Amino acid sequence: MLPSENIKDFLDQGPEYLPSVSVDCVIFGFHEQQLKVLLLEFKKTKAHALPGGFVFKNESTAEAAKRILWERTGVKDIYLEQFYTFGEPNRGNWDVHKATMASHGFDLTKEHWLLQRFITIGYYALVDFSKVKPTPDIFSDVGDWYDVHDTPPLILDHNRIVAKALETLRLTIDHKLVGFNLLSETFTMNELQSLYETVLDKKLLRANFQRKMLNLGILERVKKKFTGKAHKPPFVYRFNAEALDKQNS
Amino acid sequence: MLPSENIKDFLDQGPEYLPSVSVDCVIFGFHEQQLKVLLLEFKKTKAHALPGGFVFKNESTAEAAKRILWERTGVKDIYLEQFYTFGEPNRGNWDVHKATMASHGFDLTKEHWLLQRFITIGYYALVDFSKVKPTPDIFSDVGDWYDVHDTPPLILDHNRIVAKALETLRLTIDHKLVGFNLLSETFTMNELQSLYETVLDKKLLRANFQRKMLNLGILERVKKKFTGKAHKPPFVYRFNAEALDKQNS
DNA sequence: GCAAAAGTGTTGTCTCTACACCCATGT
DNA sequence: ACATGGGTGTAGAGACAACACTTTTGC
Structure with a gap:
C-alpha cells in the first residue's frame, strides 16, 4: 500500500475516535548509563515528537496507550502509568501536522478534526531497552532513542511532557520500586x-x-x-x- | 428565571464545550475532627454527585476546575491539584442524568451531547471549611459536606474518584506540606x-x-x-x- | 490545690552516611 | 602478585518513637 493510502485511511478514521482527547507516551529505556526516551521523527518535516495517538470510542485511554506502545515497540505487558493530563487550550501550533499532511497531498482545512484542540493524557512506560525495536508509524520514518537530557526540540508541548514524566519518575522510583522494569x-x-x-x-x-x-x-x-x-x-x-x-x- | 429555562440554557451550551472532556472536583474540608467532602444532591432523583462540569473550548481544564469551584464554594484562590484522569469507556450509567432532565421536561435522545462518553479529569481542592458556603447548581438543591469515610453512593464512578483523591492526598501530605490549606x-x-x-x-x-x-x-x-x-x-x-x-x- | 491540656527533655532504637577493610578473579 | 571491582563491617550523625516531666490556666 502506498503511504498516501495509509494516510487517507488514517484521516478517514477521525469519526471513530473520541473527540478532543489524545494520548502521548513517554517511553523510557536505559542503555549505556543513560536514561533514554523513544522519539519519532516525521518523514518530511524532520520534526520530532512523542509517540502518541487517539482513543477509539469504545476503548479506555489506558488501552489506547498500550496499543500505541505495542505499535511502536512491539512489546506487550509493558509497565505503564498515567502521570498527567495536559489541558491547556493552546498547547503549541499544529503547523507541523498541516505541513506533513500537505506534503502527502492532503490539504487540511482549519476545521479538519486533526487540527482541533486536543487535551492529551500523558502515560510513561518503562521498558527493557534490549527488547525494543523502535517502529516508525505512517508519518515518521525513524523511531529512535535519545538521551533524556539531550532531546531535540519537539513539536507542541512535548518537551514539557517529557520533563513532567521524568519528574514523576524521579519522585516515584524511590518509594515504588519501579526501576526494575527498565532492566533486563x-x-x-x-x-x-x-x-x-x-x-x-x-x-x-x-x-x-x-x-x-x-x-x-x-x-x-x-x-x-x-x-x-x-x-x-x-x-x-x-x-x-x-x-x-x-x-x- | 424558571429552573427549566436555566436548564435549557445549559443544554444549549453543549456546542461551546470541548467534546468528550469533563472535570470533577473533590473538595476537601476539615471540621470537627473529620475530613469532609463537598457533595451535591440532585433535586428530583436525590442522587449524589461530585461537583463537576465541562470545559469551554478556549479554557484550560484547570481554569474550568477553578470556575466550578468558585461557583460551588464562592472562594477563589483555592489550592487545587490535578490527581488523575478517568478514561474508561463505561464509567457508569447515565440514567440519572436522563431522569433528571426528563423530570424537568427535557427528553434527551441517546445521541444528545450530555449522554455521550466523557473522560473526566479529577482535581482535588483543599479549602478552609469555615470560609465555604456550599452553593447548589441548577440541577441540585443541596450542596453539603460529608465525612469522607461516610459518603452516600454516588453517581457514575464518583465514589472511586473520591477514593483516588483521598489516596493522593495521603501520599502528598507528608512531603508537600499541603495540609495548611485545610485550616484557617x-x-x-x-x-x-x-x-x-x-x-x-x-x-x-x-x-x-x-x-x-x-x-x-x-x-x-x-x-x-x-x-x-x-x-x-x-x-x-x-x-x-x-x-x-x-x-x- | 487540682485537673486538663500545652509544651519541653531525655533516652533508646533505627536508619543513613561515610569510609575502611576483605574477597575473588584475569592478567 | 596485583590491579580491579564486588561485597561486608563499623563508627558517627541524624531521625523518630516512647515516655517522663514541667508549665499555665480555670475551677
Missing part, C-alpha cells in the same frame, strides 16, 4: 545502581545502596556468577515479584 | 495534629509531632494566646509562606 530480567547490583544514579542524577555509595536494596527483600540472588574481567565476578540478581506483593499488601 | 489562617498545634491524624488515619504523639512541624521552620508563632478552658492556653501558629518558598528552591 537479571542484572548486577552495579547496573541497578547506575540506573538509580542516572534517574536521580546523583552519585550513590555502593555499600549503602546494596544494603538498602537487599534489605527490601525483593531481590533474588541468581546462583550463577558473571564471567568477564579481571576482578571478582558480581552476583546476578533477579527481581522477585512475589516478595513485592507481600510488601504492598 | 491561624491554628493551634492540636488542630494541625488532628488534621494529620485524620488524613493519615493513625494516632500521632503530641511531642514528636510538634517538634517535627516546628523543625520544618515554616510555622510562625503568633504572640497572642488562646482563651478558653481550664488549662494552659496553646500558642496559635500561622503558616509562613516565605519560609516554605525557601525550602522548595
Whole structure:
C-alpha cells in the first residue's frame, strides 16, 4: 500500500475516535548509563515528537496507550502509568501536522478534526531497552532513542511532557520500586545502581545502596556468577515479584 | 428565571464545550475532627454527585476546575491539584442524568451531547471549611459536606474518584506540606495534629509531632494566646509562606 | 490545690552516611 | 602478585518513637 493510502485511511478514521482527547507516551529505556526516551521523527518535516495517538470510542485511554506502545515497540505487558493530563487550550501550533499532511497531498482545512484542540493524557512506560525495536508509524520514518537530557526540540508541548514524566519518575522510583522494569530480567547490583544514579542524577555509595536494596527483600540472588574481567565476578540478581506483593499488601 | 429555562440554557451550551472532556472536583474540608467532602444532591432523583462540569473550548481544564469551584464554594484562590484522569469507556450509567432532565421536561435522545462518553479529569481542592458556603447548581438543591469515610453512593464512578483523591492526598501530605490549606489562617498545634491524624488515619504523639512541624521552620508563632478552658492556653501558629518558598528552591 | 491540656527533655532504637577493610578473579 | 571491582563491617550523625516531666490556666 502506498503511504498516501495509509494516510487517507488514517484521516478517514477521525469519526471513530473520541473527540478532543489524545494520548502521548513517554517511553523510557536505559542503555549505556543513560536514561533514554523513544522519539519519532516525521518523514518530511524532520520534526520530532512523542509517540502518541487517539482513543477509539469504545476503548479506555489506558488501552489506547498500550496499543500505541505495542505499535511502536512491539512489546506487550509493558509497565505503564498515567502521570498527567495536559489541558491547556493552546498547547503549541499544529503547523507541523498541516505541513506533513500537505506534503502527502492532503490539504487540511482549519476545521479538519486533526487540527482541533486536543487535551492529551500523558502515560510513561518503562521498558527493557534490549527488547525494543523502535517502529516508525505512517508519518515518521525513524523511531529512535535519545538521551533524556539531550532531546531535540519537539513539536507542541512535548518537551514539557517529557520533563513532567521524568519528574514523576524521579519522585516515584524511590518509594515504588519501579526501576526494575527498565532492566533486563537479571542484572548486577552495579547496573541497578547506575540506573538509580542516572534517574536521580546523583552519585550513590555502593555499600549503602546494596544494603538498602537487599534489605527490601525483593531481590533474588541468581546462583550463577558473571564471567568477564579481571576482578571478582558480581552476583546476578533477579527481581522477585512475589516478595513485592507481600510488601504492598 | 424558571429552573427549566436555566436548564435549557445549559443544554444549549453543549456546542461551546470541548467534546468528550469533563472535570470533577473533590473538595476537601476539615471540621470537627473529620475530613469532609463537598457533595451535591440532585433535586428530583436525590442522587449524589461530585461537583463537576465541562470545559469551554478556549479554557484550560484547570481554569474550568477553578470556575466550578468558585461557583460551588464562592472562594477563589483555592489550592487545587490535578490527581488523575478517568478514561474508561463505561464509567457508569447515565440514567440519572436522563431522569433528571426528563423530570424537568427535557427528553434527551441517546445521541444528545450530555449522554455521550466523557473522560473526566479529577482535581482535588483543599479549602478552609469555615470560609465555604456550599452553593447548589441548577440541577441540585443541596450542596453539603460529608465525612469522607461516610459518603452516600454516588453517581457514575464518583465514589472511586473520591477514593483516588483521598489516596493522593495521603501520599502528598507528608512531603508537600499541603495540609495548611485545610485550616484557617491561624491554628493551634492540636488542630494541625488532628488534621494529620485524620488524613493519615493513625494516632500521632503530641511531642514528636510538634517538634517535627516546628523543625520544618515554616510555622510562625503568633504572640497572642488562646482563651478558653481550664488549662494552659496553646500558642496559635500561622503558616509562613516565605519560609516554605525557601525550602522548595 | 487540682485537673486538663500545652509544651519541653531525655533516652533508646533505627536508619543513613561515610569510609575502611576483605574477597575473588584475569592478567 | 596485583590491579580491579564486588561485597561486608563499623563508627558517627541524624531521625523518630516512647515516655517522663514541667508549665499555665480555670475551677
